[in-house]
Amino acid sequence: MGRLDGKVAVITGAGSGQGAMEAELFAREGAKVVATDMNDEHLGGLLERLGEQYPDAVIGLRHDVTKEADWQHIVEEAVGTFGKVDILINNAGITGITEFTLNKLTIEEWDKVMNVNALGNFLGMKHVIPEMKRNGQGSIVNISSLTGISGLGGLTAYSASKGAIRTMTKGAARDFGGDHIRVNSIHPGYIETPSTEYLTSNADIRDALIAAVPLKYLGQSEDVAYAALFLASDEARFITGEELIIDGGQTIKE
Numbered sequence: 001m002g003r004l005d006g007k008v009a010v011i012t013g014a015g016s017g018q019g020a021m022e023a024e025l026f027a028r029e030g031a032k033v034v035a036t037d038m039n040d041e042h043l044g045g046l047l048e049r050l051g052e053q054y055p056d057a058v059i060g061l062r063h064d065v066t067k068e069a070d071w072q073h074i075v076e077e078a079v080g081t082f083g084k085v086d087i088l089i090n091n092a093g094i095t096g097i098t099e100f101t102l103n104k105l106t107i108e109e110w111d112k113v114m115n116v117n118a119l120g121n122f123l124g125m126k127h128v129i130p131e132m133k134r135n136g137q138g139s140i141v142n143i144s145s146l147t148g149i150s151g152l153g154g155l156t157a158y159s160a161s162k163g164a165i166r167t168m169t170k171g172a173a174r175d176f177g178g179d180h181i182r183v184n185s186i187h188p189g190y191i192e193t194p195s196t197e198y199l200t201s202n203a204d205i206r207d208a209l210i211a212a213v214p215l216k217y218l219g220q221s222e223d224v225a226y227a228a229l230f231l232a233s234d235e236a237r238f239i240t241g242e243e244l245i246i247d248g249g250q251t252i253k254e
């Protein structure tokens with residue numbers, strides 16, 4: 001028996017990294033998966049990998065999370081194909097230009113990052129929640145970041161967008177608890193995916209990142225995916241508005 005048997009999950013940014021791992025894990029655990037991404041190549045690769053193994057369980061849809069019309073389409077397709085939406089993993093995100101300190105950050109760059117990360121998460125919740133209400137329950141997992149708690153120099157817009165995700169998660173958890181909709185955030189540290197390749201491909205930086213982690217390895221996509229699986233599943237039925245840090249102990253608190 002799968003941990004997500006009978007559930008329908010929408011996963012954004014599912015063509016790469018953590019989102020792709022979540023799509024695979026959720027399908028393995030019995031969910032029907034609506035995998036979305038704005039990058040056709042990423043999405044095509046995922047569908048090729050999962051199509052054979054889970055032919056009736058996974059569909060892929062092109063989706064820009066910053067576009068409200070796209071969200072309407074995604075929810076319609078999910079309900080049209082699988083009948084409902086139980087789970088939303090708001091995973092799609094971009095880091096943006098990484099070497100800008102705050103005083104050099106342009107409004108254009110700020111808007112780009114805020115739109116994908118913060119607006120994208122907001123629109124996802126806005127469009128999925130009515131369907132979850134109709135369905136009588138739901139679980140939303142918003143992928144924030146360690147930077148959404150502590151901030152990171154050079155990543156002002158990214159940190160701000162991830163902080164917005166952290167707090168909008170808690171607001172939504174308060175608003176929709178009475179509708180049996182749970183909303184939680186995940187805060188990964190450095191995870192080895194295409195988005196961190198600019199850091200992990202440099203041996204010195206890689207060593208320094210690992211040295212800062214008590215568990216002494218760089219996080220992998222499955223480390224986040226298993227946490228998303230737990231929060232998405234009924235195993236976490238009494239958990240809402242929570243922020244789960246997944247960083248190998250990098251920010252252990254006293």
Ligand SMILES: NC(=O)C1=CN([C@@H]2O[C@H](COP(=O)(O)OP(=O)(O)OC[C@H]3O[C@@H](n4cnc5c(N)ncnc54)[C@H](O)[C@@H]3O)[C@@H](O)[C@H]2O)C=CC1
Pocket residue numbers: 012013014015016017018019036037038039042063064065066091092093094095116143144145146187188189190191192193194195196
């Ligand atoms: N890798 C890491 O160290 C960390 C990642 N995160 C967050 O985890 C999430 C996943 O990150 P990774 O797997 O590393 O990234 P990734 O770069 O491997 O994958 C992100 C996917 O999102 C898609 N995407 C980008 N903009 C989009 C848009 N507007 N609409 C739809 N899809 C879009 C991309 O095409 C890509 O397939 C992101 O939200 C990221 O900010 C948070 C903390 C650490």
Ligand SMILES: CC(=O)C(C)=O
Pocket residue numbers: 145146147148188189190191196
């Ligand atoms: C790279 C990133 O998003 C971190 C460390 O939170």
